[in-house]
Amino acid sequence: MxxxxxxxxxxxxxxxxxxxxxxxxxxxxxxxxxxxxxxxxxxxxxxxxxxxxxxxxxxxxxxxxxxxxxxxxxxxxxxxxxxxxxxxxxxxxxxxxxxxxSIPNLPAPEVPEGGEEANTEIRRWGEPRLPEGAAHYEIGEALGLMDFEAASRISGARFVVLKGQLARLERALGQFMLDLHTTEFGYTEVAPPVLVRDQAVFGTGQLPKFAEDLFRTTNGYWLVPTAEVPLTNLVREQILDDARLPLRFTALTPCFRSEAGAAGRDTRGMIRQHQFSKVELVSITTPEQSAAEHERMTNCAEEVLRRLGLAYRVLLLAAGDMGFGATKTYDLEVWLPGQKTYREISSCSNCGDFQARRMQARSRAAGAKGTVPVHTLNGSGLAVGRTLVAVLENYARPDGTVEVPAALRPYMGGLDVIAPHV
Structure with missing residues (x-):
């Protein structure tokens, strides 16, 4: 607002x-x-x-x-x-x-003009382990651990069933991300509701403009498109003490998106699904803190990729390519050998006071009489399904097995290789 x-x-x-x-x-x-x-x-x-x-x-x-x-x-x-x-x-x-x-947030002065073509690469990290390779769905199906046909019989298109060590790998990724963000980066883990009311979805800017992108239950609840919604709304209608800020929250939740505007895009595989898991990062700051917090949050998301040994690049999005509530956004794109390109795996946005005004979330400095809207930031730390895709495509071996990244082995019971299921 x-x-x-x-x-x-x-x-x-x-x-x-x-x-x-x-x-x-x-x-x-x-x-x-x-x-x-x-x-x-x-x-x-x-x-x-x-x-x-x-x-x-x-x-x-x-x-x-x-x-x-x-x-x-x-x-x-x-x-x-x-x-x-x-x-x-x-x-x-x-x-x-x-x-x-209905009016989107205003772009920060340093955000480039234009649409997607004007996005600016800021930096790269790492060299692709494989310049090209098989697609993740080919690898997963060859392992006998990724089943799109069964998911289609149960739920229809844009769903997947993971089995055995791939199901465990997905769980390991989420746990690894949560542990990193909570033990090293100071985020507080939250287990929030994934069914929310109109006011919560309005507060973070998905309503009223993007209702068709969401799923709604027959009794009026919305399924969260991301944990950004419940985490940010933790401070709705609150007056916070400046001395408590920044607040940093993280959660691993299922996310639900109708993909209404994605017809014909990424129809095969796990890139664009109706249901997926994601670790979300949310920060609540004073106006003076938010720019530095944005850089910090982005680095926290990058560190997940660095620990997993996945090559990536960081883009500063142009004004015409940012999300509705963002004033400045960095996208992290991971290298996918199966597509021979970088694909988005995280989006870290500073929303300024835009969401706070919709939520009536404010803060007061010590000794001050008045209050000011807080600033809110959110980012993926990371999208678990897409990280699974990146691990499969970057760690696949010619013999049909998949190496488990070293950072994940403690979460996999010491397993270092995923072999075809017999």
Whole structure:
């Protein structure tokens, strides 16, 4: 959500920032509604003042034995007019909120202009273990441990059944990531609900614009598309002490996405599924802390890939390619030999105060009277399914076995090689 005062102060700058995202100018529509509401509020205040004055006059006239009928009729009329003005004020306020809720966050000054083609590579780490190789689904099916046909019979397209050591490998990856983030990077592990209410999904920006990308239960709950939703909403409607910040949370949860806009993309394999596991990182900071926290969070996600020995690159996303709630985003892309390219495995975003305003999450400095919206950040640390894909494709051997990365062997009972299932 946007700060209406900032929009009033410089509508041209607001529209210029939106233009960098390829979003149409919106300030005029917001300010038109805002002016109508302010005019309504002005009339409302004038009527309320006149009602109060007339009510006092009625008492004075009656005390002197005079006729107060005209004043009483005026008060009755004012009462009806005030009620109508209050309803109009409420309706205009809701209309403004709805319009503001549909406008994406503004990009940070250092974010490049343009769409996906303007994304800027910041750095690379590691050399691909294999310049090219088999796709993960070919490797997994050859192992006899990855079954898309069974998943299709159970649930339909974009699901998978993992068995045996591949199921254990997926579990090992999630546990490894959680242990790294909690023991070395200071994140607090959370086991949150994965069914959430409208307010929670609105707070992080998925509603109302992206409802078609989500799954909803018949009794009105939303299945989380990422643990960003419950973790960030831990501070909704709270006033936090600045001294407690930053707060850092992590969770391993199943995630659910309809992939409504991905028809025909990545239809084979585990890259784009309706259900997948992900370790999420969320930080709640003061405005002064958020830029440094963004770099720190990104490095935490990178460290997972470094510990696993997976080559990757970091991209600074252009304004037109960022998510709805982000003001600045780094994407981590891991090398996949089966596709002979880098593919996204983590997205780390600074949302500034955009989500906090939607959630009414604020903080107060010591000795300060007022409060300010906190800043929120989120990132994948990492997407477990895609990390499994990367491990299979980068650690596959010519004999059909898959080497287990050294960092995962303690979580695999010491197993160092996954062999075809007999």
């Amino acid at each position: 946007h700060d209406l005062k900032l929009l009033r102060d410089d509508p041209a700058a607001f529209d210029a920032h939106l233009a960098r995202r390829g979003f149409p100018a919106s300030s005029a529509a917001v300010l038109d509604l805002d002016q109508k509401r302010r005019d309504t509020q002005g009339r409302l205040q004038a009527m309320q003042a006149r009602r109060n004055d007339a009510s006092r006059q009625i008492g004075q006239v009656k005390a002197k034995g005079g006729d107060a009928d005209a004043l009483m009729a005026e008060v009755a009329t004012l009462k009806a007019d005030i009620q109508a003005a209050e309803e109009a004020d409420k309706a205009l306020g809701a209309e403004i909120e709805t319009l503001l809720a």
